[in-house]
Amino acid sequence: LGAAGAGVLALGQMLPTKVALAARDAGLIDAAGDGYIHSMCEMCVWRCGLIAKVKDGRVVKLDGNPELPHSRGNLCPRGQSGLMNTYDPDRVLTPLIRAGKRGEGIFRQASWDEALDLVASNMSKIKDKYGAEAMVFSSTHNLSQPLFENLLYAFGSPNYGTQRSLCFNAMIVANLMTYGMEEPARIYNDELKYIILTGRNLLEAISTSETHDLSAVIDRGAKVVYLDPRFTKTASKATEWLPIKPGNDLAFHLALLNVIISEKLYKSSFVDQYTVGFDELKNEVSRYTPAWAAPLTGVPVETIVRIAHEFAAAAPHALAHNGWRTSNFVNSFHTQRAITILNALVGNWNVTMTAAAGEGAGLGAPSQPAYPRISALRLDGVPWKYPVVPFKIGVFQEMRDNIVTGDPYDAHGWFIARQNPVMSLPDRGKTLEAFGKMDFIVTTDIILNDTAWFSDVILPEASYLERYDPLVPVGNKAFIRQPVIEPQGEAKSALWIYKQLGERLGLGDFFQYTDEEDYIRQQLAPLGVSLEEVKAKGYAEMPEGESAGYTWNTPSGKIELYSDTLAKVGFPGVPTWEEPPQPKEDQFYLLTGKVAQSTQFGTQNNQLLHKYSDEPRLWMNAKTAAKLGLVTDDWVEVTSEVGQIHTKLLATQAIRPDCVYMTPGYGHLSKGLKTAYGVGASDSAVHVTHTDPISGGQALSQTFVTVKKA
Amino acid sequence: MKLNLTLPKFLRIGLLPAIVIALMGIAFVVAMVRYIFGIGAISDLSYSYPWGFWISFDLFTGVVISSGGFLMAGSVYILGIKEFKPLLRPSILTAFLGYIMVAIALLVDLGHPERIWYMMIHWNHTSVLLEIGICVMTYLTVLAIEFAPVIFEGLKWEKWAHLIHKFIMPFVILGVVLSTLHQSSLGSLLLIQPAKLHPLWWTPILPIMFFVSAISVGLAMIILESSLSSRYFKRGLETPLLEKLAKAIPVVLVLYGLLKFGELTVARELGLLFTSGTMSVLFWAEILIGVVAPIIWFSIRKNRLSPNGLLTGAVIVLVGMILNRFNVSWFAVKHPDPLFYVPTFMSNVKYFPTLPEVAVSIGIFSAGIMAFGLLAKYFPVFEDEHEMEELHQPSKGLQSLPSAADD
Amino acid sequence: MTEIKHHAFLFDATRCIDCRACMVACSVENNIAMDKTRIWVAGVGVKGEYPNLQRGTMVYHCMHCDHPDCMSACPVGAYTKADDGPVTYNPDLCIGCRYCMNACPFGVPHFDYDKGIIEGAFIDKCTFCPQRIYNGQEPACVQTCPTDALEYGDRTNLIAKAHARIAAHPDRYIDHVYGEFENGGTSYLILSHIPFSELGLPTLPETPVNEVSEKVMEMTIPFALGWGAVLTGVAAGVGLYNKKKEEKSALDEKAEAKK
Numbered sequence A: 001l002g003a004a005g006a007g008v009l010a011l012g013q014m015l016p017t018k019v020a021l022a023a024r025d026a027g028l029i030d031a032a033g034d035g036y037i038h039s040m041c042e043m044c045v046w047r048c049g050l051i052a053k054v055k056d057g058r059v060v061k062l063d064g065n066p067e068l069p070h071s072r073g074n075l076c077p078r079g080q081s082g083l084m085n086t087y088d089p090d091r092v093l094t095p096l097i098r099a100g101k102r103g104e105g106i107f108r109q110a111s112w113d114e115a116l117d118l119v120a121s122n123m124s125k126i127k128d129k130y131g132a133e134a135m136v137f138s139s140t141h142n143l144s145q146p147l148f149e150n151l152l153y154a155f156g157s158p159n160y161g162t163q164r165s166l167c168f169n170a171m172i173v174a175n176l177m178t179y180g181m182e183e184p185a186r187i188y189n190d191e192l193k194y195i196i197l198t199g200r201n202l203l204e205a206i207s208t209s210e211t212h213d214l215s216a217v218i219d220r221g222a223k224v225v226y227l228d229p230r231f232t233k234t235a236s237k238a239t240e241w242l243p244i245k246p247g248n249d250l251a252f253h254l255a256l257l258n259v260i261i262s263e264k265l266y267k268s269s270f271v272d273q274y275t276v277g278f279d280e281l282k283n284e285v286s287r288y289t290p291a292w293a294a295p296l297t298g299v300p301v302e303t304i305v306r307i308a309h310e311f312a313a314a315a316p317h318a319l320a321h322n323g324w325r326t327s328n329f330v331n332s333f334h335t336q337r338a339i340t341i342l343n344a345l346v347g348n349w350n351v352t353m354t355a356a357a358g359e360g361a362g363l364g365a366p367s368q369p370a371y372p373r374i375s376a377l378r379l380d381g382v383p384w385k386y387p388v389v390p391f392k393i394g395v396f397q398e399m400r401d402n403i404v405t406g407d408p409y410d411a412h413g414w415f416i417a418r419q420n421p422v423m424s425l426p427d428r429g430k431t432l433e434a435f436g437k438m439d440f441i442v443t444t445d446i447i448l449n450d451t452a453w454f455s456d457v458i459l460p461e462a463s464y465l466e467r468y469d470p471l472v473p474v475g476n477k478a479f480i481r482q483p484v485i486e487p488q489g490e491a492k493s494a495l496w497i498y499k500q501l502g503e504r505l506g507l508g509d510f511f512q513y514t515d516e517e518d519y520i521r522q523q524l525a526p527l528g529v530s531l532e533e534v535k536a537k538g539y540a541e542m543p544e545g546e547s548a549g550y551t552w553n554t555p556s557g558k559i560e561l562y563s564d565t566l567a568k569v570g571f572p573g574v575p576t577w578e579e580p581p582q583p584k585e586d587q588f589y590l591l592t593g594k595v596a597q598s599t600q601f602g603t604q605n606n607q608l609l610h611k612y613s614d615e616p617r618l619w620m621n622a623k624t625a626a627k628l629g630l631v632t633d634d635w636v637e638v639t640s641e642v643g644q645i646h647t648k649l650l651a652t653q654a655i656r657p658d659c660v661y662m663t664p665g666y667g668h669l670s671k672g673l674k675t676a677y678g679v680g681a682s683d684s685a686v687h688v689t690h691t692d693p694i695s696g697g698q699a700l701s702q703t704f705v706t707v708k709k710a
Numbered sequence B: 001m002k003l004n005l006t007l008p009k010f011l012r013i014g015l016l017p018a019i020v021i022a023l024m025g026i027a028f029v030v031a032m033v034r035y036i037f038g039i040g041a042i043s044d045l046s047y048s049y050p051w052g053f054w055i056s057f058d059l060f061t062g063v064v065i066s067s068g069g070f071l072m073a074g075s076v077y078i079l080g081i082k083e084f085k086p087l088l089r090p091s092i093l094t095a096f097l098g099y100i101m102v103a104i105a106l107l108v109d110l111g112h113p114e115r116i117w118y119m120m121i122h123w124n125h126t127s128v129l130l131e132i133g134i135c136v137m138t139y140l141t142v143l144a145i146e147f148a149p150v151i152f153e154g155l156k157w158e159k160w161a162h163l164i165h166k167f168i169m170p171f172v173i174l175g176v177v178l179s180t181l182h183q184s185s186l187g188s189l190l191l192i193q194p195a196k197l198h199p200l201w202w203t204p205i206l207p208i209m210f211f212v213s214a215i216s217v218g219l220a221m222i223i224l225e226s227s228l229s230s231r232y233f234k235r236g237l238e239t240p241l242l243e244k245l246a247k248a249i250p251v252v253l254v255l256y257g258l259l260k261f262g263e264l265t266v267a268r269e270l271g272l273l274f275t276s277g278t279m280s281v282l283f284w285a286e287i288l289i290g291v292v293a294p295i296i297w298f299s300i301r302k303n304r305l306s307p308n309g310l311l312t313g314a315v316i317v318l319v320g321m322i323l324n325r326f327n328v329s330w331f332a333v334k335h336p337d338p339l340f341y342v343p344t345f346m347s348n349v350k351y352f353p354t355l356p357e358v359a360v361s362i363g364i365f366s367a368g369i370m371a372f373g374l375l376a377k378y379f380p381v382f383e384d385e386h387e388m389e390e391l392h393q394p395s396k397g398l399q400s401l402p403s404a405a406d407d
Numbered sequence C: 001m002t003e004i005k006h007h008a009f010l011f012d013a014t015r016c017i018d019c020r021a022c023m024v025a026c027s028v029e030n031n032i033a034m035d036k037t038r039i040w041v042a043g044v045g046v047k048g049e050y051p052n053l054q055r056g057t058m059v060y061h062c063m064h065c066d067h068p069d070c071m072s073a074c075p076v077g078a079y080t081k082a083d084d085g086p087v088t089y090n091p092d093l094c095i096g097c098r099y100c101m102n103a104c105p106f107g108v109p110h111f112d113y114d115k116g117i118i119e120g121a122f123i124d125k126c127t128f129c130p131q132r133i134y135n136g137q138e139p140a141c142v143q144t145c146p147t148d149a150l151e152y153g154d155r156t157n158l159i160a161k162a163h164a165r166i167a168a169h170p171d172r173y174i175d176h177v178y179g180e181f182e183n184g185g186t187s188y189l190i191l192s193h194i195p196f197s198e199l200g201l202p203t204l205p206e207t208p209v210n211e212v213s214e215k216v217m218e219m220t221i222p223f224a225l226g227w228g229a230v231l232t233g234v235a236a237g238v239g240l241y242n243k244k245k246e247e248k249s250a251l252d253e254k255a256e257a258k259k
């Protein structure tokens, strides 16, 4: 994009106090306040290790930390730009209390005491009047989340919305049903020969280390088959790009299973020894011949057969990648099951994939009482409507919908932490409708994101460069996020905020730590390592957790090709074809997908990322555009059954003729984002809510739109 | 004193000076904006177009049309062709003003005008621009000296005028050398762009081409400016003299043509003559107007003898050769392709001069004309209207050599 | 890192995912204003017709030429070429003529068109991060590259490495290391799967583009002196000739008188 309000990074001066002292004790910075401090990126959930260069108490550069397996010395563009989030001129630096109507964006600054008291009293009021369940909570994965969960479960509400159902439910639940674990770790070693990526745009939706791994594997000459209706940057590096018809990945993978089983290309020794339900599977997939799949997927029969052969031949040094944001269609769960099973059949286990190291093992934690029993139904239909969806994962969009309908009961308050549901949930209008039903909304964020914009109280968290978070284990090390500069303004860490609220709500027992450092010391206790040591090194060694080997945490203890759990609740026990809905003649599939220069909905206001981002436009196949008489940069009107937006068009060869694509995270409503406001349009405004009945995942590619010149 | 009666008339065309002053005013304002807010504020110059209209017009054109000065000085003083003397002072004045205009324009175009003198102390001997800078600055001084007598006479400081006459010779020689150098070096300036300047124009002998064409332009300019002034100042036109110059032009241009096509042949680039699209067109326009047409025109005696014929011919030469300067410094220079660029502010790879840009040049240009008018009015520029033999006896030394003032 | 005699980059277009981490890194490391950049993406972008497509983009910054044209052109010598590679610019000498921008065949130097004389308008370009490379760190752009598309090291080693890569995957690369010889050799070496011109790189001879103009500049002084001498000679000659003529005519007059 063009130049933002051309500011230079050096914004004012600020001398270090507490942080500097701590860092100085740990020998990280000198008397002048200059030096290097190890910490962890939080521009996305991957959490790469970083080394912050500090000068006069200001962070001036971030470099990747070679010692952390998630970064290995590299940072992605978002990680590089991180300090601009911290120094964003639009940061919220004091608690804000709404002074105008909701959405007017008129707030007044308040003291922490006033803001926290107000929040606590409103929460208590709602609890007394309607019961704790009338207070709903939502938050997106972050290191202080356990404390947030303490807050809501101790408070007594079952209603907890996370980003997961908008993201990876299909993949997680499929893995749980098959392997009894959320997500097996992938192993990119020198033998890895063959990878099938199903819409995992790893070279744009970056996870620094895995992106590096994939790129290295490609460079080494491994074969990569990539399925995506768009010619993404990953597609351009893959050996083979299959512009598959959206939603029909299931057909493709079922056909692979069909070939591998009918031609006996699977590893029978492994299948016999470690799996259950092969016969059910065999007999189900026998219907799904390549000839059947070809017309559905748009992938030729011989290509499907060839890939099945190549994959089996390469096994066990082959990997069918599950993907991550697998929230595409209502049949995505079956797609994910098919993929996990594909890996199992050819015996990739413990070669290209294995059990992920158990999180948290070996670390201590402050002691706390048990949560109160919660009897109220969950608004998100878990488990009464979504029996196999784990509690901590939930079905966020369903919760939103039931808030709107008030069925089974009304909700009156919403606590949102480091999340932007106004943008991330489908059907923005409906989300705002749900907001409208609330007596009270409180948000913790670092900027005035769209959700904060519509909130009653905003609690400013210190940015990830300004605060401590609980230690996080990666492999056999526990890494630290520590402040590299003083929090600006009044911003405070989540650990502090939740403790303060907990105490005001009479839940102090759930927050038994004096301050952030004390919390981490309690975590370190069992390891017998000092905080100073960890601050200096950036991590603490942990005892090696022994690998699971060939046991799985499933009812049968084996890999479940056929899942009784599913069958019991009336779902097919083996992957089964579910016809995905299709657009009408004049409609397009509306695709979404990350770009390397922003994370979700929270970094578009980062001037450094803005500087190097492409202008967000609606991708349309050049031929189709020509047919419609549209050219690049025309303004177009995009209409779905729930909404309409106006945006500029990009006529490109890089997308299927029956699809259009929009970059998520633009079209912000909040005028508090001076850089991002007015840029692009929001796909969330037109996204229709469709939920995968099994995994509870939102179907983000199942929105069909018409496009015409505006 | 016919002059005094006629000259005011030139000024009495009240409208003209008024316009001229207005144009100067506009240029001044634009320049101020540029100094405060930067070059980008008033021009379309960009990352991909560092040089534009100012360089092509004010520098390249400005310098070449000022070449009459050294031609006349050289012919009259060095070659001793006294008969050309009536043309000497006007052409020196034109050159003098011309170079001042160039200097002023550069002060607008330079990012750090206040540092222009750095060229005098920080020398990078591989830089053609350095040579041009130094030549121009020095030559400006020489021109000032060559023109000074006119001023002194006007002020009736005959002693001073006389003094300069005595020592004029070394300066004249210096002037010719400096001119030869920078007239050709403007060509050398583009030698560093073999990858950017179209092969129809880029050649190692660019400096020679530039020098030769400068001669033809110089001659044409003298004709033009005598014709024009003779009209304004109602003075007789030195037709027989101009006829001689006009005769010389075809000779020079034939040489130029030979060099040009000779070079293309040697470089095996004749093919490009018709295969380069717009470039071919520009090339032929330049050759037909600037070379072929004048050669034919001035070979016809009738045209050389009629004032209109002379004027027309001169104009043709100038149009063609100025087009050449624009081609070499702008039109034929390749710039980045409109590729996919990030950040987007990189992707502006087009250039079209803005009005303010052109206004600056126009302002400076009209100031030049104004200055010529005034000087010609109050000082003995057209010496043939002056009688001043009595002024001084031939002195010793270079006595027998003609000097600017004696007659 | 092995000892580095000649600092250089190797860029592999087949590995670059156009993520722009290098660009953000440069802007932060060197505190570049939001509307300026020392490093950018250029190229044809998406190429071909659906579904047979290719991507062609490259990351651009100063090539740190072995015979820098910017340096050759700059009248006041604002550019310096270090023996170990980096080409750097000194704002204190710059007069803002922008001849370097014209001279650079890669269009690298940028100028502050948005700054007046009070603020001071300067040229900017990649410096090779001396503050990092002379302290044992990789340049900011290289260090952060998640795919190793950008590498840093000794020029000779990198050239060897580049050719090794081509040899290992002849099907993947055009058999040419751009910058090994172009413009007399550059310190930014480039491997590509599509024609270099489609990455926006100029087709250049092995001789530096400043060769001819530097030769001409060498001849200038001698020529000037020679030409000056000739002119003086001519002038004197003509002078003498005229004098003779006058004397002669004077004698003739006497003769006349005698009669």
Ligand SMILES: Nc1nc2c(c(=O)[nH]1)N[C@H]1C(S)=C(S)[C@@H](COP(=O)(O)OP(=O)(O)OC[C@H]3O[C@@H](n4cnc5c(=O)[nH]c(N)nc54)[C@H](O)[C@@H]3O)O[C@H]1N2
Binding pocket: A042, A140, A163, A166, A167, A168, A325, A417, A418, A419, A420, A421, A423, A424, A425, A444, A445, A446, A447, A449, A461, A462, A463, A464, A592, A593, A594, A599, A600, A601, A602, A603, A664, A665, A683, A684, A687, A700
């Ligand atoms: N249309 C569309 N919708 C999508 C997706 C899509 O691709 N397209 N992707 C889906 C996926 S995969 C996911 S994971 C979800 C993500 O959905 P969300 O988690 O709701 O979106 P984020 O932008 O990640 O929200 C993070 C918020 O945290 C704020 N923040 C940043 N740093 C801090 C901090 O240090 N403290 C606090 N308190 N707040 C902070 C940011 O400003 C931002 O508002 O969206 C889903 N929804």
Ligand SMILES: Nc1nc2c(c(=O)[nH]1)N[C@H]1C(S)=C(S)[C@@H](COP(=O)(O)OP(=O)(O)OC[C@H]3O[C@@H](n4cnc5c(=O)[nH]c(N)nc54)[C@H](O)[C@@H]3O)O[C@H]1N2
Binding pocket: A044, A045, A078, A167, A168, A198, A199, A200, A201, A202, A204, A205, A206, A207, A227, A228, A229, A230, A232, A244, A245, A246, A247, A248, A249, A323, A324, A325, A326, A328, A329, A591, A592, A593, A594, A595, A596, A597, A598, A599, A600, A701
């Ligand atoms: N730069 C950057 N990196 C990120 C994130 C970010 O926001 N920015 N977010 C992180 C998070 S939370 C997540 S979940 C991951 C997500 O990373 P990914 O799993 O790669 O998910 P997306 O990039 O949202 O979408 C990937 C591709 O799915 C394609 N697609 C859409 N519908 C279909 C379909 O029906 N079939 C197939 N085969 N493909 C389809 C889209 O065209 C898109 O290119 O990225 C993580 N990394």
Ligand code: SF4
Binding pocket: A041, A042, A043, A044, A045, A046, A047, A048, A074, A075, A076, A077, A078, A079, A080, A206, A207, A208
């Ligand atoms: S992937 Fe990028 S944004 Fe995410 S943690 Fe790593 S560096 Fe930060």
Ligand code: SF4
Binding pocket: C062, C063, C064, C065, C068, C069, C070, C071, C087, C103, C104, C105, C106, C107, C108, C109, C125
């Ligand atoms: S690339 Fe351009 S700026 Fe860089 S050294 Fe070469 S000539 Fe100079």
Ligand code: SF4
Binding pocket: C073, C074, C075, C076, C077, C078, C079, C093, C094, C095, C096, C097, C098, C099, C100, C101, C123
């Ligand atoms: S702009 Fe500055 S650096 Fe560039 S050539 Fe002119 S003086 Fe030298």
Ligand code: SF4
Binding pocket: C025, C026, C027, C029, C030, C038, C039, C061, C125, C126, C127, C128, C129, C139, C140, C141, C142
């Ligand atoms: S070397 Fe340094 S200055 Fe040059 S592009 Fe890379 S980061 Fe920027």
Ligand code: SF4
Binding pocket: C015, C016, C017, C018, C019, C020, C021, C022, C023, C059, C144, C145, C146, C147, C148, C149, C150
């Ligand atoms: S960081 Fe590496 S991969 Fe990303 S754009 Fe720069 S060179 Fe390409």
Ligand SMILES: [Mo]
Binding pocket: A163, A166, A167, A168, A325
């Ligand atoms: Mo996600």
